[in-house]
Amino acid sequence: MPIAPATTAPARPLPAEYRESVDTVCQRLRELAVQAALQPAPAPPEAADSDPIAQLLLDTDSDLGLSSSTLFLELEQTNRALTSHTKHLRDINSERRKAMDDTYLALQNLNYERTHYRREIAKCDALETVFQDVAMRSVDELAELAGDDLRARAAAAVAQADAHRLMLCRLEFELAERKRLAAILAKHKEDRNARERRNKALAKELEAMDADISGLLEATLPLQEKYGITITRQRANIDKAQYLPPPLFVLYKHVVGYIESNEATAEHHRISVDVAGEASAVEIKPRSSGVVSDETGHESHHAQGEATLESLYELHPLSLVVTIPDVASLTFKFATALGLVVVDTALATPIEHIPPTFLACGLLPGDDGQTSPNQAHQFLLQGRFVFDHARAGGFAFQWAQALAGLNYPLSSELNTSESRLWLLSESGRPVRPVLKHILEQLAARHAALQQTSAVLSELAVAGVQLPKPKTAAQHLPAHKIILKVLPPEPERVGMDAIVDIKNVRFLVDATLPAAYPDMRCTFKITKEGRIGARPEEPRMPSHIEAIESSLNEIPLHVLLSHFAPSSPTHLVVYMLVKLVCALEMYIDAPSVDAPMPDYAGILGSTSTD
Numbered sequence: 001m002p003i004a005p006a007t008t009a010p011a012r013p014l015p016a017e018y019r020e021s022v023d024t025v026c027q028r029l030r031e032l033a034v035q036a037a038l039q040p041a042p043a044p045p046e047a048a049d050s051d052p053i054a055q056l057l058l059d060t061d062s063d064l065g066l067s068s069s070t071l072f073l074e075l076e077q078t079n080r081a082l083t084s085h086t087k088h089l090r091d092i093n094s095e096r097r098k099a100m101d102d103t104y105l106a107l108q109n110l111n112y113e114r115t116h117y118r119r120e121i122a123k124c125d126a127l128e129t130v131f132q133d134v135a136m137r138s139v140d141e142l143a144e145l146a147g148d149d150l151r152a153r154a155a156a157a158v159a160q161a162d163a164h165r166l167m168l169c170r171l172e173f174e175l176a177e178r179k180r181l182a183a184i185l186a187k188h189k190e191d192r193n194a195r196e197r198r199n200k201a202l203a204k205e206l207e208a209m210d211a212d213i214s215g216l217l218e219a220t221l222p223l224q225e226k227y228g229i230t231i232t233r234q235r236a237n238i239d240k241a242q243y244l245p246p247p248l249f250v251l252y253k254h255v256v257g258y259i260e261s262n263e264a265t266a267e268h269h270r271i272s273v274d275v276a277g278e279a280s281a282v283e284i285k286p287r288s289s290g291v292v293s294d295e296t297g298h299e300s301h302h303a304q305g306e307a308t309l310e311s312l313y314e315l316h317p318l319s320l321v322v323t324i325p326d327v328a329s330l331t332f333k334f335a336t337a338l339g340l341v342v343v344d345t346a347l348a349t350p351i352e353h354i355p356p357t358f359l360a361c362g363l364l365p366g367d368d369g370q371t372s373p374n375q376a377h378q379f380l381l382q383g384r385f386v387f388d389h390a391r392a393g394g395f396a397f398q399w400a401q402a403l404a405g406l407n408y409p410l411s412s413e414l415n416t417s418e419s420r421l422w423l424l425s426e427s428g429r430p431v432r433p434v435l436k437h438i439l440e441q442l443a444a445r446h447a448a449l450q451q452t453s454a455v456l457s458e459l460a461v462a463g464v465q466l467p468k469p470k471t472a473a474q475h476l477p478a479h480k481i482i483l484k485v486l487p488p489e490p491e492r493v494g495m496d497a498i499v500d501i502k503n504v505r506f507l508v509d510a511t512l513p514a515a516y517p518d519m520r521c522t523f524k525i526t527k528e529g530r531i532g533a534r535p536e537e538p539r540m541p542s543h544i545e546a547i548e549s550s551l552n553e554i555p556l557h558v559l560l561s562h563f564a565p566s567s568p569t570h571l572v573v574y575m576l577v578k579l580v581c582a583l584e585m586y587i588d589a590p591s592v593d594a595p596m597p598d599y600a601g602i603l604g605s606t607s608t609d
Contacts, residue, residue: 021074021078022075022078025071025074025075025078026075028067028071029068029071029072029075032064032067032068032071035064036064039064134171134174136170136171136173136174137170137173137174137177139154139158139166139170142154142169142170142173143155145173146169146173150169150172150173153165153169154166154169154170154173157169217232220232230272233272233274236275237252237273237274237275239279240275240277240279240318241275243279243282243318244275244316244318244320245316245318245334245336246405247334247339247341247401247404247405247406248316248318248319248320248332248334248341248404250404250405251320251332251341251400251403251404251405252273252275252320254403254404254421254435255271255273255320255322255435256273258271258433258435258436259271259272259273261433270325271322271323271324271325271439272322272323273320273321273322273323274320274321274323275318275319275320275321276318276319276320276321276331277317277318277319278317278318279318281317281318282316282317282318309381309391311337312335312337312338312380312381312385313335313337313338313388313391313392313393314335314336314337315333315334315335315336315342315392315393316333316334316335316336319331319332319333319334320332324348324439324442324443325348326348326349327347327348327359327442327443327446328345328346328347328348328356328359328442328446329345329346329348330343330344330345330360331343331344331345331346331394332394332400332404333392333393333394335392338372338374338377338392339374339406340372340373340374340392340396340401340406341396341400341401341403341404341406342369342389342392342393342394342395342396342400343360343369343394343395343396343397343400344393344394344395345357345359345360347359351449351450351453352453352456352457353452353453353456353457353485353488353493354449354452354453354488354493355488355489355490355493355514357395357490357491357514358445358449358493358514358515358516359442359445359446359449360395360397360442361395361397361513361514361515362445362514362515362516362518362519363397363399363438363441363442363445364397364398364399364410364411364412364414365411365412365518366411366412367397367398367399367410367411367412367515368395368491368513368514368515369389369394369395369396369397369398369400369514370387370389370395370396370491370514371387371396372387372396373396373398373401373406373408373409374408375409389490389491390490398410398411398412399434399438402416402420402434403420403434403435403438405419405420407420416434417430420434421433421434421435422434423437448517448568448569451567451569452512452516452517452569452572455569455570455572455573456485456493456495456572459481459483459485459495459572459573459576460483460484460485464481464483466479466481466573466576466577466580467563467573467574467577468577469562469563469574469577469578469603470562470563470564476577476580476581477501477502477580477581477584478501478502479499479500479501479580479584480499480500481497481498481499481500481576481580482497482498483495483496483497483498483510484496484497490514491513491514492511492512492513492514493511493512493516494509494510494511494512495509495510495511495512496508496509496510497509497510497576499579499580499583500531501580501583501584501587502584502587503530503531504528504529504530504531504583504587505528505529505530505531505535506525506527506528506583507525507526507527507528507535508523508524508525508526508579509523509524509526510522510523510524510572510575512572516571516572517568517569517571518568520552520554520556520559520571520575521571521572521575522551522552523548523551523552523575523579524548525538525544525547525548540586540589540591540592542592542596543586543589543592543596543597543599544586546596546599547579547582547583547586547599549599549600550578550582550599550600550602551575551578551579551582554578554600556568556571559571559574559575559578560574562574562603563577577603578602578603581602581603582599582602585597585599585602586599
């Protein structure tokens with residue numbers, strides 16, 4: 001076998017007995033080889049230049065050959081012994097290496113355990129427990145309140161300065177105390193649950209009793225109405241009034257205060273108020289960033305892009321119903337986005353030819369409720385907003401805004417207090433409540449509308465005779481009037497009239513405004529023609545326009561001064577009288593080129609002209 005290079009680890013030396021045996025055999029083989037070299041012998045042809053050792057081995061019959069063979073056998077025996085010894089050493093080396101591996105593995109396990117313990121110790125050092133934050137008794141209180149055994153252990157820990165054992169004693173005491181208190185708390189909770197169960201049973205009984213009481217109250221409502229007992233109604237109104245918007249709440253308190261005062265003495269002043277609607281429908285929410293609230297308490301959209309026509313006319317779920325006996329009931333609603341109080345009127349008894357909306361119109365001069373009292377509304381919807389009473393569900397009367405505390409300008413010069421609750425004298429002294437003035441106006445207007453209805457019914461009779469004005473120089477011309485009252489609309493009453501004078505027929509359209517008789521009615525002459533012929537356009541339009549102007553622009557007091565006795569509810573009759581006189585003058589006019597007759601002064605002159 002080749003010898004390992006010098007760079008490798010040095011080979012382990014052979015044992016002494018084997019090394020001496022090998023050396024002896026090798027020495028003897030060297031000697032035999034020398035002897036074989038010195039002994040002459042014919043060499044075979046194929047081995048002439050052979051090695052002496054080889055010759056010695058080939059010559060097995062000689063003594064030298066036998067000796068050499070013996071020596072080689074000893075050398076092989078020694079090699080086998082060395083091989084067995086090497087194998088034995090390898091086995092021993094394997095066992096020792098295994099033991100060393102086991103020892104190394106055990107060492108690694110110990111290192112792992114040591115690392116694990118160190119990590120756990122670090123976790124324990126870094127652990128934040130709750131016992132530091134637990135409110136615990138002091139050591140003195142522990143010695144006073146704890147049992148004998150725990151007190152003795154705590155005293156021993158204090159004597160030995162063992163903070164750990166002392167902390168364990170304190171924690172043990174706290175645990176025992178908390179268990180005792182938890183048991184007391186559980187007992188109290190059980191008592192509370194028992195009481196709650198009992199209260200629920202009693203609540204069910206009370207609910208059933210409430211239903212019975214409600215049934216009894218409902219059964220007594222007719223008696224309450226008969227004897228004027230309003231406790232049940234007042235209770236319901238008070239419960240729902242807290243959900244009213246601020247303007248309607250102000251109006252509610254105003255009406256309630258008036259009812260409870262000494263001012264409500266006249267029959268038409270004995271009013272009642274109710275809160276209509278469901279309080280559960282009122283949504284209570286905070287102000288949003290896109291909505292601002294002004295001093296009137298309403299919400300208005302400051303960003304025109306956010307406002308839509310539907311949202312502008314949105315009404316609050318609750319409303320106020322003020323009932324005037326034998327007259328009407330007024331429903332006050334609040335448009336939250338517009339900040340307006342609108343009024344819807346329902347007559348106690350329908351009046352022929354007159355819509356209910358006429359009752360509340362014209363209570364203040366120029367206040368028809370068909371325009372918004374807030375001038376700022378003209379800028380809504382990029383200036384395209386026009387108040388629509390049909391969409392709003394009522395008319396926005398100025399007097400309604402004043403009664404609700406909304407500080408919008410009034411078209412009339414009504415001398416009121418700053419709060420607009422009192423009418424003032426010229427010296428600034430309160431005279432009477434504004435609400436009383438409004439109720440008186442409503443009662444007077446109700447009577448006037450009934451008279452107007454009677455007048456219209458009389459005019460609808462064919463062949464009605466008109467009165468002669470006291471200032472006319474002559475009798476009325478022969479005439480015939482056929483008048484038809486059209487179905488009323490919320491803001492007007494229309495009439496179609498046929499006027500026959502001197503064999504000429506005129507078709508006339510007349511309109512009574514909602515504020516009539518405080519506002520004059522208007523007339524428009526549409527057709528003219530011979531009786532029996534088809535009516536055509538007026539032959540002298542300029543004269544027709546002059547007649548219409550003399551009718552529609554005459555001051556009311558001037559027109560009334562021509563008749564005695566006179567009544568504002570008969571204004572439409574007086575205007576028909578003037579129309580008949582003017583049409584006769586129109587028929588007698590020769591031509592368009594002739595001078596224009598004095599249509600305005602056709603009834604004569606009075607001291608008021």
